[in-house]
Amino acid sequence: MIIEPSIRSNIFLNAHPLGCKSFVLDQIEEAKQFPKFVGPKKVLIIGGSSGYGLASRIALAFAGNADTLNISYETAPKGKRTGTAGWWNNIYFQEFAKETKNIHKDFVGDAFGSQMKKDVIDYIQQHFGKLDLVIYSLAAGARFNEETGNLVKSSIKAIGSDAIGKTIDLADLTVKDLVIGTATEEEIKDTVYVMGGSAWEEWIHALADHDLLSPGFKTISYTYIGGPTTDKIYRGGTLGKAKEDLEHAALRMNNFLSSHYQGEALISSSKAVVTKASVFIPQMPVYVSCLFDVMTRNHTHETITAHKYRLYKDMVYGQKRIVDSEGRIRLDHLEMEEETQRETIHMMTTYSDAEILSLHGTEMFIKEFHQIHGFMLPNINYELDTDIDALAIKQPE
Numbered sequence: 001m002i003i004e005p006s007i008r009s010n011i012f013l014n015a016h017p018l019g020c021k022s023f024v025l026d027q028i029e030e031a032k033q034f035p036k037f038v039g040p041k042k043v044l045i046i047g048g049s050s051g052y053g054l055a056s057r058i059a060l061a062f063a064g065n066a067d068t069l070n071i072s073y074e075t076a077p078k079g080k081r082t083g084t085a086g087w088w089n090n091i092y093f094q095e096f097a098k099e100t101k102n103i104h105k106d107f108v109g110d111a112f113g114s115q116m117k118k119d120v121i122d123y124i125q126q127h128f129g130k131l132d133l134v135i136y137s138l139a140a141g142a143r144f145n146e147e148t149g150n151l152v153k154s155s156i157k158a159i160g161s162d163a164i165g166k167t168i169d170l171a172d173l174t175v176k177d178l179v180i181g182t183a184t185e186e187e188i189k190d191t192v193y194v195m196g197g198s199a200w201e202e203w204i205h206a207l208a209d210h211d212l213l214s215p216g217f218k219t220i221s222y223t224y225i226g227g228p229t230t231d232k233i234y235r236g237g238t239l240g241k242a243k244e245d246l247e248h249a250a251l252r253m254n255n256f257l258s259s260h261y262q263g264e265a266l267i268s269s270s271k272a273v274v275t276k277a278s279v280f281i282p283q284m285p286v287y288v289s290c291l292f293d294v295m296t297r298n299h300t301h302e303t304i305t306a307h308k309y310r311l312y313k314d315m316v317y318g319q320k321r322i323v324d325s326e327g328r329i330r331l332d333h334l335e336m337e338e339e340t341q342r343e344t345i346h347m348m349t350t351y352s353d354a355e356i357l358s359l360h361g362t363e364m365f366i367k368e369f370h371q372i373h374g375f376m377l378p379n380i381n382y383e384l385d386t387d388i389d390a391l392a393i394k395q396p397e
Protein backbone atom coordinates (compact mmCIF):
# COMPACT_ATOMS: atom_id res chain seq x y z
CA MET A 1 0.00 0.00 0.00
CA ILE A 2 1.21 3.54 -0.77
CA ILE A 3 0.45 5.62 2.32
CA GLU A 4 -0.18 9.33 1.90
CA PRO A 5 -1.08 11.76 4.70
CA SER A 6 -4.81 11.94 5.37
CA ILE A 7 -5.87 14.85 7.64
CA ARG A 8 -9.34 16.06 8.63
CA SER A 9 -10.12 18.82 11.19
CA ASN A 10 -6.46 18.78 12.30
CA ILE A 11 -6.63 15.07 13.09
CA PHE A 12 -4.51 12.55 11.22
CA LEU A 13 -6.62 9.65 9.98
CA ASN A 14 -3.63 7.43 9.22
CA ALA A 15 0.03 6.84 10.04
CA HIS A 16 3.11 5.60 8.22
CA PRO A 17 4.66 2.61 10.07
CA LEU A 18 8.21 3.07 8.79
CA GLY A 19 8.05 6.81 9.45
CA CYS A 20 6.90 6.10 13.02
CA LYS A 21 9.84 3.71 13.35
CA SER A 22 12.26 6.37 12.19
CA PHE A 23 10.72 9.01 14.49
CA VAL A 24 10.88 6.73 17.55
CA LEU A 25 14.48 5.85 16.71
CA ASP A 26 15.40 9.55 16.43
CA GLN A 27 14.00 10.16 19.91
CA ILE A 28 15.85 7.15 21.29
CA GLU A 29 19.15 8.18 19.67
CA GLU A 30 18.71 11.62 21.18
CA ALA A 31 18.07 10.19 24.67
CA LYS A 32 21.11 7.91 24.40
CA GLN A 33 23.34 10.96 23.91
CA PHE A 34 22.20 12.54 27.18
CA PRO A 35 24.34 11.98 30.32
CA LYS A 36 22.91 9.04 32.29
CA PHE A 37 21.17 9.75 35.60
CA VAL A 38 19.96 7.74 38.55
CA GLY A 39 16.20 7.79 38.57
CA PRO A 40 13.36 5.34 39.19
CA LYS A 41 13.89 1.65 38.36
CA LYS A 42 10.26 0.55 37.95
CA VAL A 43 7.95 2.89 36.05
CA LEU A 44 4.32 2.70 34.93
CA ILE A 45 3.31 5.19 32.24
CA ILE A 46 -0.41 5.65 31.69
CA GLY A 47 -0.56 7.12 28.17
CA GLY A 48 2.96 6.20 27.02
CA SER A 49 2.49 5.56 23.30
CA SER A 50 2.88 9.11 22.03
CA GLY A 51 3.57 12.72 22.96
CA TYR A 52 4.73 13.44 26.48
CA GLY A 53 4.16 9.90 27.75
CA LEU A 54 6.38 8.37 25.05
CA ALA A 55 9.06 11.04 25.52
CA SER A 56 9.05 10.30 29.27
CA ARG A 57 9.31 6.57 28.61
CA ILE A 58 12.24 7.03 26.22
CA ALA A 59 14.12 9.41 28.54
CA LEU A 60 13.70 7.09 31.55
CA ALA A 61 14.44 3.86 29.67
CA PHE A 62 17.47 5.06 27.69
CA ALA A 63 19.02 7.71 29.95
CA GLY A 64 17.75 6.40 33.30
CA ASN A 65 17.94 2.60 32.77
CA ALA A 66 14.34 2.08 33.92
CA ASP A 67 11.99 -0.88 33.37
CA THR A 68 8.75 0.46 31.90
CA LEU A 69 5.10 -0.54 31.63
CA ASN A 70 2.93 1.44 29.24
CA ILE A 71 -0.86 1.60 28.96
CA SER A 72 -2.24 3.19 25.82
CA TYR A 73 -5.40 3.18 23.76
CA GLU A 74 -4.37 2.56 20.18
CA THR A 75 -5.81 0.91 17.09
CA ALA A 76 -4.13 -1.90 15.17
CA PRO A 77 -4.06 -1.88 11.35
CA LYS A 78 -6.95 -3.62 9.64
CA GLY A 79 -7.67 -3.94 5.92
CA LYS A 80 -6.99 -0.54 4.37
CA ARG A 81 -6.59 1.17 7.74
CA THR A 82 -2.98 1.78 8.71
CA GLY A 83 -3.45 1.66 12.50
CA THR A 84 -2.65 4.64 14.74
CA ALA A 85 0.81 6.15 15.14
CA GLY A 86 0.84 5.16 18.82
CA TRP A 87 0.25 1.52 17.91
CA TRP A 88 3.36 1.53 15.72
CA ASN A 89 5.33 3.56 18.26
CA ASN A 90 4.73 0.79 20.81
CA ILE A 91 6.00 -1.86 18.39
CA TYR A 92 9.14 0.01 17.50
CA PHE A 93 9.84 1.15 21.04
CA GLN A 94 9.85 -2.55 21.99
CA GLU A 95 12.12 -3.44 19.10
CA PHE A 96 14.71 -0.79 19.96
CA ALA A 97 14.39 -1.25 23.73
CA LYS A 98 15.63 -4.85 23.56
CA GLU A 99 19.17 -3.49 23.73
CA THR A 100 18.50 -2.09 27.22
CA LYS A 101 18.04 -5.68 28.49
CA ASN A 102 15.40 -4.31 30.84
CA ILE A 103 11.68 -5.14 31.08
CA HIS A 104 9.37 -3.16 28.80
CA LYS A 105 5.75 -4.20 28.46
CA ASP A 106 2.74 -2.66 26.70
CA PHE A 107 -0.93 -2.90 27.58
CA VAL A 108 -3.25 -1.70 24.82
CA GLY A 109 -6.77 -0.88 26.00
CA ASP A 110 -8.80 1.48 28.15
CA ALA A 111 -6.87 2.84 31.14
CA PHE A 112 -10.13 4.07 32.69
CA GLY A 113 -11.59 0.57 32.90
CA SER A 114 -11.46 -1.84 35.85
CA GLN A 115 -10.30 -4.76 33.65
CA MET A 116 -7.15 -2.85 32.69
CA LYS A 117 -6.37 -2.16 36.35
CA LYS A 118 -6.77 -5.83 37.12
CA ASP A 119 -4.51 -6.92 34.22
CA VAL A 120 -1.78 -4.43 35.07
CA ILE A 121 -1.90 -5.21 38.79
CA ASP A 122 -1.66 -8.95 38.08
CA TYR A 123 1.34 -8.38 35.84
CA ILE A 124 3.12 -6.17 38.38
CA GLN A 125 2.53 -8.76 41.11
CA GLN A 126 3.71 -11.70 39.04
CA HIS A 127 6.47 -10.30 36.84
CA PHE A 128 7.45 -6.71 37.48
CA GLY A 129 7.74 -5.81 41.16
CA LYS A 130 6.79 -2.70 43.13
CA LEU A 131 6.67 0.65 41.38
CA ASP A 132 8.93 3.65 41.99
CA LEU A 133 7.07 6.02 39.66
CA VAL A 134 3.68 6.32 37.96
CA ILE A 135 3.33 8.89 35.17
CA TYR A 136 -0.24 9.85 34.34
CA SER A 137 -0.09 11.28 30.81
CA LEU A 138 -3.52 10.64 29.34
CA ALA A 139 -5.13 12.91 26.78
CA ALA A 140 -8.56 11.44 26.14
CA GLY A 141 -11.71 12.65 24.45
CA ALA A 142 -14.04 10.33 26.36
CA ARG A 143 -14.26 8.10 29.44
CA PHE A 144 -16.64 5.23 29.93
CA ASN A 145 -18.39 5.38 33.32
CA GLU A 146 -18.76 1.76 34.44
CA GLU A 147 -21.24 2.68 37.21
CA THR A 148 -23.77 4.42 34.94
CA GLY A 149 -22.94 2.66 31.67
CA ASN A 150 -22.51 6.07 29.96
CA LEU A 151 -19.71 7.23 27.71
CA VAL A 152 -18.82 10.70 29.00
CA LYS A 153 -17.26 13.09 26.47
CA SER A 154 -14.97 16.02 27.12
CA SER A 155 -15.31 19.29 25.23
CA ILE A 156 -12.92 22.08 24.41
CA LYS A 157 -15.01 25.16 25.15
CA ALA A 158 -14.77 28.59 26.75
CA ILE A 159 -16.45 29.46 30.04
CA GLY A 160 -18.73 32.48 30.56
CA SER A 161 -18.61 33.75 26.98
CA ASP A 162 -17.37 32.59 23.57
CA ALA A 163 -13.67 32.76 22.75
CA ILE A 164 -12.42 34.20 19.49
CA GLY A 165 -9.19 33.00 17.99
CA LYS A 166 -7.30 31.67 15.00
CA THR A 167 -6.03 28.30 14.00
CA ILE A 168 -3.99 26.77 11.20
CA ASP A 169 -5.96 24.30 9.12
CA LEU A 170 -3.36 21.60 8.56
CA ALA A 171 -5.19 19.96 5.68
CA ASP A 172 -5.12 23.00 3.38
CA LEU A 173 -2.48 25.07 5.23
CA THR A 174 -4.53 28.20 5.74
CA VAL A 175 -5.07 30.37 8.82
CA LYS A 176 -8.73 30.39 9.83
CA ASP A 177 -10.71 32.52 12.28
CA LEU A 178 -12.67 30.58 14.80
CA VAL A 179 -15.21 31.09 17.55
CA ILE A 180 -15.20 28.64 20.43
CA GLY A 181 -18.61 28.29 22.03
CA THR A 182 -19.46 28.64 25.71
CA ALA A 183 -19.68 25.45 27.76
CA THR A 184 -22.73 24.42 29.76
CA GLU A 185 -22.30 23.33 33.39
CA GLU A 186 -22.78 19.74 32.22
CA GLU A 187 -19.99 20.06 29.64
CA ILE A 188 -17.62 21.47 32.27
CA LYS A 189 -18.45 18.62 34.65
CA ASP A 190 -17.98 16.01 31.91
CA THR A 191 -14.62 17.44 30.82
CA VAL A 192 -13.41 17.37 34.43
CA TYR A 193 -14.55 13.74 34.66
CA VAL A 194 -12.57 12.79 31.54
CA MET A 195 -9.44 14.94 31.84
CA GLY A 196 -9.33 15.75 35.58
CA GLY A 197 -7.60 13.86 38.37
CA SER A 198 -10.15 11.27 39.53
CA ALA A 199 -8.90 8.41 37.32
CA TRP A 200 -5.29 9.17 38.33
CA GLU A 201 -6.25 8.97 42.00
CA GLU A 202 -8.13 5.71 41.42
CA TRP A 203 -5.00 4.18 39.89
CA ILE A 204 -2.71 5.23 42.74
CA HIS A 205 -5.11 3.99 45.42
CA ALA A 206 -5.66 0.69 43.60
CA LEU A 207 -1.89 0.14 43.39
CA ALA A 208 -1.45 1.14 47.06
CA ASP A 209 -4.27 -1.23 48.12
CA HIS A 210 -2.33 -4.07 46.47
CA ASP A 211 0.90 -3.00 48.18
CA LEU A 212 2.60 -2.24 44.87
CA LEU A 213 4.27 1.08 45.74
CA SER A 214 7.93 1.20 46.86
CA PRO A 215 9.23 3.41 49.68
CA GLY A 216 9.86 6.90 48.25
CA PHE A 217 7.28 6.26 45.50
CA LYS A 218 6.42 9.23 43.29
CA THR A 219 3.63 9.96 40.85
CA ILE A 220 3.43 12.83 38.37
CA SER A 221 1.03 14.28 35.83
CA TYR A 222 1.36 17.03 33.27
CA THR A 223 -0.58 20.26 33.32
CA TYR A 224 -0.52 23.27 31.04
CA ILE A 225 -0.79 26.89 32.17
CA GLY A 226 0.25 29.01 29.17
CA GLY A 227 -0.06 32.74 28.59
CA PRO A 228 -2.76 35.33 27.85
CA THR A 229 -3.28 34.37 24.19
CA THR A 230 -4.42 30.85 25.03
CA ASP A 231 -6.06 31.66 28.36
CA LYS A 232 -9.66 32.07 27.20
CA ILE A 233 -9.55 28.80 25.24
CA TYR A 234 -7.32 26.73 27.49
CA ARG A 235 -6.69 27.64 31.12
CA GLY A 236 -9.89 29.69 31.49
CA GLY A 237 -11.96 27.10 29.62
CA THR A 238 -13.19 23.56 30.17
CA LEU A 239 -9.71 22.04 29.86
CA GLY A 240 -8.39 24.48 32.46
CA LYS A 241 -11.10 23.33 34.89
CA ALA A 242 -9.99 19.74 34.31
CA LYS A 243 -6.37 20.73 34.94
CA GLU A 244 -7.37 22.48 38.21
CA ASP A 245 -9.02 19.22 39.26
CA LEU A 246 -5.86 17.28 38.31
CA GLU A 247 -3.77 19.67 40.40
CA HIS A 248 -6.09 19.29 43.42
CA ALA A 249 -5.83 15.51 43.07
CA ALA A 250 -2.03 15.84 43.26
CA LEU A 251 -2.28 17.82 46.51
CA ARG A 252 -4.56 15.18 48.05
CA MET A 253 -2.33 12.31 46.92
CA ASN A 254 0.77 14.12 48.10
CA ASN A 255 -0.51 14.08 51.68
CA PHE A 256 -1.29 10.38 51.43
CA LEU A 257 1.99 9.40 49.75
CA SER A 258 4.22 11.48 52.00
CA SER A 259 2.75 10.00 55.16
CA HIS A 260 2.65 6.38 53.96
CA TYR A 261 5.71 6.10 51.68
CA GLN A 262 7.74 9.27 52.21
CA GLY A 263 6.75 9.74 48.62
CA GLU A 264 5.20 12.55 46.62
CA ALA A 265 2.58 13.40 44.02
CA LEU A 266 3.77 16.01 41.56
CA ILE A 267 2.42 18.23 38.83
CA SER A 268 4.70 19.51 36.11
CA SER A 269 3.54 22.42 34.03
CA SER A 270 5.11 21.44 30.73
CA LYS A 271 5.72 23.54 27.63
CA ALA A 272 3.44 23.60 24.61
CA VAL A 273 4.62 20.94 22.15
CA VAL A 274 3.25 19.35 18.99
CA THR A 275 1.23 16.25 19.85
CA LYS A 276 -1.94 14.61 18.59
CA ALA A 277 -3.80 16.15 21.53
CA SER A 278 -2.36 19.69 21.43
CA VAL A 279 -2.84 20.31 17.70
CA PHE A 280 -6.54 19.59 18.12
CA ILE A 281 -6.90 22.50 20.58
CA PRO A 282 -8.00 25.67 18.72
CA GLN A 283 -5.48 28.53 18.81
CA MET A 284 -2.62 26.18 19.78
CA PRO A 285 -1.32 25.78 16.18
CA VAL A 286 -0.85 29.54 15.79
CA TYR A 287 0.50 29.99 19.30
CA VAL A 288 2.94 27.07 19.06
CA SER A 289 4.18 28.19 15.61
CA CYS A 290 4.94 31.72 16.87
CA LEU A 291 6.38 30.35 20.14
CA PHE A 292 8.70 27.92 18.31
CA ASP A 293 9.83 30.76 16.09
CA VAL A 294 10.74 32.94 19.09
CA MET A 295 12.29 30.16 21.19
CA THR A 296 14.42 28.91 18.30
CA ARG A 297 15.74 32.41 17.66
CA ASN A 298 16.43 32.84 21.40
CA HIS A 299 18.11 29.40 21.62
CA THR A 300 15.66 28.26 24.32
CA HIS A 301 13.75 25.75 22.17
CA GLU A 302 13.85 22.15 23.45
CA THR A 303 12.71 18.93 21.80
CA ILE A 304 9.99 16.97 23.57
CA THR A 305 12.56 14.31 24.60
CA ALA A 306 15.02 16.89 25.97
CA HIS A 307 12.18 18.56 27.87
CA LYS A 308 11.14 15.35 29.67
CA TYR A 309 14.75 14.27 30.24
CA ARG A 310 15.37 17.58 32.02
CA LEU A 311 12.19 17.10 34.06
CA TYR A 312 13.29 13.75 35.47
CA LYS A 313 17.02 14.33 35.72
CA ASP A 314 16.95 17.83 37.19
CA MET A 315 13.58 18.42 38.74
CA VAL A 316 12.00 15.13 39.84
CA TYR A 317 15.15 13.18 40.81
CA GLY A 318 17.68 16.05 40.81
CA GLN A 319 18.24 19.16 42.89
CA LYS A 320 17.17 21.82 40.38
CA ARG A 321 13.43 21.85 40.95
CA ILE A 322 11.65 25.10 40.08
CA VAL A 323 8.32 25.28 41.91
CA ASP A 324 5.60 27.94 41.93
CA SER A 325 3.47 29.15 44.84
CA GLU A 326 1.01 26.29 44.24
CA GLY A 327 3.72 23.64 44.38
CA ARG A 328 3.72 22.91 40.63
CA ILE A 329 7.04 22.14 38.95
CA ARG A 330 7.55 24.90 36.37
CA LEU A 331 9.36 23.02 33.62
CA ASP A 332 7.71 25.56 31.30
CA HIS A 333 9.80 28.42 32.72
CA LEU A 334 11.54 29.05 29.37
CA GLU A 335 8.20 29.28 27.50
CA MET A 336 6.88 31.63 30.16
CA GLU A 337 9.87 34.03 30.15
CA GLU A 338 8.50 37.57 29.91
CA GLU A 339 10.37 38.47 26.72
CA THR A 340 9.37 35.18 25.01
CA GLN A 341 5.71 35.75 25.82
CA ARG A 342 5.89 39.40 24.78
CA GLU A 343 7.39 38.55 21.38
CA THR A 344 4.98 35.66 20.81
CA ILE A 345 1.94 37.80 21.62
CA HIS A 346 3.26 40.57 19.38
CA MET A 347 3.53 38.17 16.43
CA MET A 348 0.13 36.62 17.05
CA THR A 349 -1.62 39.97 17.26
CA THR A 350 0.14 41.96 14.53
CA TYR A 351 1.25 39.49 11.86
CA SER A 352 -0.92 38.84 8.82
CA ASP A 353 -2.06 35.29 8.09
CA ALA A 354 0.47 35.10 5.25
CA GLU A 355 3.28 36.22 7.57
CA ILE A 356 2.32 33.59 10.15
CA LEU A 357 2.29 30.87 7.50
CA SER A 358 5.75 31.83 6.28
CA LEU A 359 7.44 31.68 9.71
CA HIS A 360 10.22 29.20 10.38
CA GLY A 361 8.27 28.26 13.54
CA THR A 362 5.21 27.36 11.43
CA GLU A 363 7.35 25.22 9.17
CA MET A 364 8.65 23.41 12.29
CA PHE A 365 5.12 23.00 13.59
CA ILE A 366 3.77 21.53 10.32
CA LYS A 367 6.75 19.21 9.96
CA GLU A 368 6.45 17.91 13.53
CA PHE A 369 2.71 17.39 13.12
CA HIS A 370 3.44 15.15 10.14
CA GLN A 371 6.40 13.45 11.80
CA ILE A 372 4.46 12.35 14.87
CA HIS A 373 2.33 10.36 12.41
CA GLY A 374 5.30 9.03 10.48
CA PHE A 375 5.32 11.49 7.56
CA MET A 376 7.94 14.02 6.35
CA LEU A 377 10.82 11.94 7.71
CA PRO A 378 13.85 12.59 5.52
CA ASN A 379 15.00 8.96 5.20
CA ILE A 380 11.69 7.37 4.14
CA ASN A 381 10.72 6.83 0.51
CA TYR A 382 6.99 7.47 0.62
CA GLU A 383 6.51 6.31 -2.97
CA LEU A 384 7.38 2.74 -2.07
CA ASP A 385 4.75 0.16 -1.35
CA THR A 386 4.44 -0.60 2.39
CA ASP A 387 3.37 -4.10 3.40
CA ILE A 388 1.46 -3.28 6.57
CA ASP A 389 0.45 -6.87 7.29
CA ALA A 390 4.07 -8.02 7.23
CA LEU A 391 5.12 -5.21 9.60
CA ALA A 392 2.11 -5.73 11.89
CA ILE A 393 2.99 -9.30 12.82
CA LYS A 394 5.72 -7.85 14.98
CA GLN A 395 3.12 -6.78 17.57
CA PRO A 396 4.35 -8.21 20.88
CA GLU A 397 2.04 -10.42 22.95
Ligand code: NAI
Binds near residue numbers: 071271
Ligand atom coordinates in the same frame (compact mmCIF):
# COMPACT_ATOMS: atom_id res chain seq x y z
P1 NAI B 1 -1.02 12.45 23.16
O1 NAI B 1 -2.31 12.47 22.44
O2 NAI B 1 0.24 12.46 22.37
O3 NAI B 1 -0.95 11.18 24.14
C1 NAI B 1 -2.06 10.73 24.86
C2 NAI B 1 -1.83 9.33 25.37
O4 NAI B 1 -3.01 8.92 26.09
C3 NAI B 1 -1.61 8.27 24.27
O5 NAI B 1 -0.63 7.35 24.71
C4 NAI B 1 -2.97 7.57 24.18
O6 NAI B 1 -2.92 6.23 23.72
C5 NAI B 1 -3.37 7.61 25.65
N1 NAI B 1 -4.80 7.42 25.87
C6 NAI B 1 -5.83 8.22 25.52
N2 NAI B 1 -7.01 7.69 25.96
C7 NAI B 1 -6.70 6.54 26.61
C8 NAI B 1 -7.47 5.54 27.28
N3 NAI B 1 -8.78 5.63 27.41
N4 NAI B 1 -6.80 4.49 27.81
C9 NAI B 1 -5.45 4.36 27.69
N5 NAI B 1 -4.68 5.28 27.08
C10 NAI B 1 -5.31 6.36 26.54
O7 NAI B 1 -1.10 13.68 24.18
P2 NAI B 1 -0.05 14.58 24.98
O8 NAI B 1 -0.09 15.94 24.43
O9 NAI B 1 1.23 13.90 25.16
O10 NAI B 1 -0.80 14.69 26.40
C11 NAI B 1 -0.40 14.02 27.56
C12 NAI B 1 -0.65 14.91 28.77
O11 NAI B 1 0.25 16.04 28.71
C13 NAI B 1 -2.07 15.49 28.81
O12 NAI B 1 -2.53 15.47 30.14
C14 NAI B 1 -1.86 16.92 28.34
O13 NAI B 1 -2.84 17.80 28.84
C15 NAI B 1 -0.49 17.21 28.94
N6 NAI B 1 0.21 18.37 28.37
C16 NAI B 1 0.38 18.44 27.01
C17 NAI B 1 0.99 19.56 26.46
C18 NAI B 1 1.18 19.68 24.97
O14 NAI B 1 1.55 20.76 24.51
N7 NAI B 1 0.98 18.61 24.22
C19 NAI B 1 1.47 20.68 27.32
C20 NAI B 1 1.32 20.44 28.72
C21 NAI B 1 0.67 19.34 29.22
